[in-house]
Amino acid sequence: MPASKSSATGADGAERGFSTRAVHAGERAPRPDFTPTATPIYSATAFVYDDTDTLDAVFGNERPGYVYTRYANPTTTAVEAAIASLEGTEDAVAFASGMAAVHAAMLLDARAGDRIVAAPDVYGATYAILTRLLPTLGIETVFVDLLDLDAVGVALKASRPALVYAETISNPLLRVADLGAVTALAHRYGSRVAVDNTFATPWLVTPAAFGVDSVIHSTTKYLGGHGDVTGGAIATTAARAAELREINKLIGSVAGPFESWLTLRGLKTLPLRLKQQSDSAREVAAWLAGDTRVSRVNYPGLAHLGGAEAMFNRPERGGMISFDIRDAGRDDVFRFFEALHLVVPATTLGDVYSLVLYPAISSHRAVPPEERARIGISDGLVRLSVGIEDVADIIADLDGALTAASKHALSVTA
Ligand SMILES: Cc1ncc(COP(=O)(O)O)c(C=O)c1O
Structure with a gap:
């Protein structure tokens, strides 16, 4: 033309x-x-300089700057700095999803021929990486209950793993191991420790403070907080972050600038949201525990956590609960979901909205049924992420749905 x-x-x-x-x-x-x-939001793919010598120096990491968004991007740098600050680490690296961060954390510390020691009750896709993907790369995982420190010691001595992998508050059983003690043991055997801090967030627990080497997040959850962004992050030392950036440069699972911006915006209200969610969750968990239509409630605020109490920065215990509907199977749980009018049955957590999820068909679908049963993930288990709505409305909605779904009539005890 x-x-x-x-x-x-x-x-x-x-x-x-x-x-x-x-x-x-x-x-x-x-x-x-x-x-x-x-x-x-720096949406640019590439960045230019007044002279080519400067461009060359930035390419060669001899001076700070940006050349290409897959290598680094100013909006992403901002959210990385914010996450590092909240986790109390030297640096953080943002990823396109939580799973990209989980994967990179494993690649950073484990090589062909290495072993990983991990808790069996981790997020289903993490379990699938450990049991299906990593064995194809020559990395085997030994599963051990991290709440049993004697068993952890035995596993570490026997397998000398390159990495110990855990979740601060486990998905979906909300179990809390004393990760300070686990980390000290692991370091004694020369293992690195990676902890997925998605459920707790740094408002509740800062794993780097007790020596954890990689602190992982699905920023999709509480850090983003509004159900409108998918992302991940690893908070760690500057040297390890530089290695992670090299991995990410090659794999290309980088956070997009818009996603980084949304996460940065979400982070600002993390303490306000999580305070409200924790207070409401404590009330909802107590209400569920007193209801005969529910046979078990898992909430870290209901039980004494032993040595793990020391990990928490404050008395709150987060917004996640899971519970068993008494004698329920898949059909009963489906009826429960369909009878909810406020709480959203969606495959995520940590949002401003209250959300329920059925682990057996979603987050833990990848875990074989017999393994799910062994871990304690029953066919009646529901995971609830408490949002920031009025707590009375959340309880009323759960009450109505339990009435619709339960085989048992409500009989309130004492
Ligand atoms: C504890 C935990 N870690 C990691 C992930 C993966 O995050 P993403 O869905 O952002 O890849 C999830 C997802 O639900 C999770 O619950």
């Missing part, structure tokens, strides 16, 4: 046609001398 004649000129004073101006006009304005109060 011939360029149209125009009087408009470029930086070199040469005339530019309409198509050229359509592409370039307004772009690459000189850097401003003002500072936006909130980090902008």
Whole structure:
């Protein structure tokens, strides 16, 4: 297409046609001398410099800067700095999803021929990475109940793992191991420790404070907090973060700038949301525990956690609960879900909305039924993520749905 004649000129004073101006006009304005109060979304794929020597120095990591968004991006750097600050680590690396972060954490510390020691009650996809993907790379996993420190010691001595992997509050049974003690033991045997801190968040627990090497997040959950972003992160030392960036540069599972921006925005209200969610969850858990239609309630705030209490930065115990509907099977749980009017049956957690999930068909579908039963994930188990709605409305909705689903009539004891 011939360029149209125009009087408009470029930086070199040469005339530019309409198509050229359509592409370039307004772009690459000189850097401003003002500072936006909130980090902008730098959606650019690439970044330019006034001279090629500077570009070369940035490429060579000899001076800070950005050249290509898969390597680093200013919006993503901002959310990484925020996550590192909250976790109390030197640095953090953002990923495209929580699973990308889980995978990278394993690749960072385990090589072919290595072993991992892990808790069996971890998120289903994490369990699938450990049991299906890593064995194809020559990495085997030994599962051990991390609440049994004697068993952990035996497993570490026998298998000398490169990595110990755990969740601060486990998904979906909400079990809390004394990860300070586990980390000290693991380090004695020369193992690194990676902890998925998604359920607890750094508001409740900062695993790096008791020596954990990689602190993993699905930022999709509490850190983003609004059910509108998918992402992950690993908080760690500067040296390990540099290695993770090299891994991510090659694998390409980087956080997008818009996702980074949403997560940065979500983080600002994390303490407010989690305080409300923790207070409401404590009330909902107590109500469920007193209801005869429910046979078991898992909530870290209902039980004394022993040595694990020391991990918590404050008295709150988070917004996650799981419970067994008494004598329920799949059909009863389906009826329960369909009778809910407020609580959303959706495959996620940590949102402002209250959410329920049926682990047997979703988060733990990848775990074989006999293994689910062995771990304690029954066919009547429901996971509840308490949102920021009025707690009376949440309880009323659960009450109505339990009435619709339960084989047992409500009989309130004492
Ligand atoms: C504890 C935990 N870790 C990791 C993940 C994976 O996160 P994502 O879905 O962002 O990949 C999840 C997802 O539910 C999770 O619950």
